[in-house]
Amino acid sequence: MLLPLLSLAGGEKIYSEFCENCHGFSRQGSLGLPLYSSIIANYSDRYLQRTIKSGRPGRIMPKFNFSDAQIVKLIKFLRAGIKAPKYDTTPIKGNIKAGHYTYEKYCQRCHGVDLKGGQGIGKNFSWKKDRKISPPSLANQGFLYSAEDQMIKHIIVNGIKDTEMISFTKAFNFTEQTVDDLVGFIRSHERPFDYKHVTKQIDEPMSFVYTSPYKLEETINRLQESAAAYNFRVYPNRALLQGLGEFEIGDEKQVVVRFCNFRNMQAFLKLDPRLGVMLPCRATVIEDEQGKVSIVLENYKHAVARFNNEQISQSVGDLVEEMQEMVKEALW
Ligand code: HEC
Ligand code: HEC
Structure with a gap:
């Protein structure tokens, strides 16, 4: 009895x-x-393995470099004892044109034009959005790489329990041919895809360190002024200085200066306002035992690279560059 429980804990x-x-x-x-688990019950081990390994590039689901053993444990945990379905991997042949027609009529209002998925991502609890669960992108290469045609068919025929994805066969008497045409149309969006090369390598340090010619206090003041001035110049009403938290570690003194430039976060937040919490804009001012003062900026490009999302990478890249300029101005 003990062994299976232990391996379950691993996945958890x-x-x-x-x-x-x-x-x-x-x-x-x-x-x-x-x-x-009732949702996972629709997915084969192959689908889950591939989804975890490849992510959903362009949305925000990252890819994970887990070992096969780790993935097996994780899937076991997600299934919670419910048997895995197996889907035949032979492609389903359907009429793409007919599938396109049906898609526009029944699916597009949720899964979007060009199968791009619904507004935002994931599940929403708090702010107003079209739908409680944002319909996933069906043209996403991570999805198409993972999903079997038979799985897509199974979902159109049966729906996904307790979600807005209903059984279309039940609700609209779809014939098997109609379903097959839809699957053919969805599949026609697949392109050559190699998940191993999805994440861009970033040829930059994890953080930037600047030596300050000024004393600790003055460095902080100059940094705050520069942050305010910098944002002020760009967006006068949106500059935000969140104040000063001070703490000491051993003989080192560290002060974290927080600030934010909303213009650069907007593209990021458009995808989902909740992403904002993942990106604190801050600089750390450190005075070492010898009294040498430096400013450390974390390079957020590394943190967001794993999302494989162009929109996020672009806006965070702009933000990091602006922060670097701001620090240089403070140390001028
Ligand atoms: C009312 C909105 C709505 C409509 C209409 C709709 N779907 Fe969905 N669909 C969803 C949602 C929401 C999910 C995600 C459910 C979940 O996993 O929580 C989903 C999931 C799916 C999935 C699984 C994708 C994945 O990443 O797991 C497929 C395939 C799918 N839908 C195909 C279709 C097709 C084909 C049609 C048209 C016949 C359609 N859907 C119509 C809302 C909708
Ligand atoms: C940064 C946020 C994030 C993290 C971390 C993340 N996911 Fe996801 N995941 C998502 C989003 C968003 C989607 C929906 C993709 C879409 O909208 O097209 C998703 C989709 C999935 C799906 C497909 C669900 C379906 O209905 O088809 C699975 C399975 C999944 N994730 C498993 C995992 C597992 C396992 C982990 C941890 C190893 C993980 N995810 C970590 C954001 C995340």
Whole structure:
């Protein structure tokens, strides 16, 4: 009795460390979709393995470099004892044109034009959005790489329990041919895709360190002024200086200066306002034992690279460059 329980704990730990902040403590969904066992019951091991390994480039689901053993544990945890379905991987042949027609009529209002997915991401609890669960992108290469045609068919025929994805066969008497045409149309969006090369390598340091010619106090003042002035110049009404937190570690003195430039965060927040919490803009001012003062900026480009999302990478890249200029101005 003990052994299976132990291996279950392994999967739970991986989940809480790597998935929980997006998929929720009880798998109810948040930035990510809900992953209840009743939902997982529709997915083959192959689909889950591939989804975890490749992510959903262009949305925000990252890819994970787990070992096969870790993925097996994780999937076991997600299934919670419910048997895995197996889908035949032979492609379903359908009439793409007819599928396109049906898609526009029945699916587009949720899954979007060009199958791009619904507004925002994941599951929403708080702010007003079109739908409680944002319909996933069906043209996403990570999805198409992972999903079997038979799985897509199964979902159109049966729906996904307790979600807005209803059984279209039940609700609208879809014939098997109609479903096959839809699958053919969705599949026609697949392009050559190699998940191993998805994440861009960033040829930059993890953080930038600047030596200050000024004393600690003055460095902080100059940095705050520069932050305010910098934002002021760009967006007068939106400059925000969140104040000063001070603490000491051993003989080193560290002060974190927080600030934010909303213009650069807008593209980021458009995708989902909740992403904002992932990106604190701050600089750390450090005085070492010899009295040498430096400013350290974290390079956020590394932190967001794993999302594989152009929009996020672009806006965070702009933000980091602006922060660097701001620090240089402070030390002028
Ligand atoms: C940064 C947030 C984030 C993290 C971390 C994350 N996911 Fe996701 N995940 C998402 C989003 C968003 C989607 C939906 C993709 C879409 O909208 O196209 C998703 C989709 C999925 C799906 C497909 C669900 C479906 O209904 O087809 C699975 C399975 C999944 N994630 C598993 C995991 C696992 C396991 C982990 C941890 C190893 C994880 N995710 C970590 C955000 C995340
Ligand atoms: C009312 C909105 C709505 C409509 C209409 C709709 N869907 Fe969905 N669909 C969803 C939602 C929401 C999900 C995600 C459910 C979940 O996993 O939590 C989904 C999931 C799916 C999935 C699984 C994708 C994944 O990443 O797990 C497929 C395939 C799919 N839909 C196909 C279709 C097709 C084909 C049609 C048209 C016949 C359609 N849907 C119509 C809302 C909708």
